[in-house]
Amino acid sequence: MRLDARPEPLDLDPARTALVVVDMQNAFVSRGGLLDLAGVDIGQAPRVVAAARRSLAAARRLGLA
Numbered sequence: 001m002r003l004d005a006r007p008e009p010l011d012l013d014p015a016r017t018a019l020v021v022v023d024m025q026n027a028f029v030s031r032g033g034l035l036d037l038a039g040v041d042i043g044q045a046p047r048v049v050a051a052a053r054r055s056l057a058a059a060r061r062l063g064l065a
Contacts, residue, residue: 001062019059025049 001017003010028035029045036042 014062014064017064019056019064021052021056024052 001012001014003012027033029042029049030036031042033042
């Protein structure tokens, strides 16, 4: 399976591939979370969370998750 990625495509073996998603929403991208308290701009967080959801849905469709 070939993943169209940047900077170059990746060849993946579905039998040896997994997608690991860490619970980033509460600790890292929520107001009052770790990055917010550290002064990091989390304004793009909703886009990042949406991309993670799309990635997980695609992995599940392919039997990787």
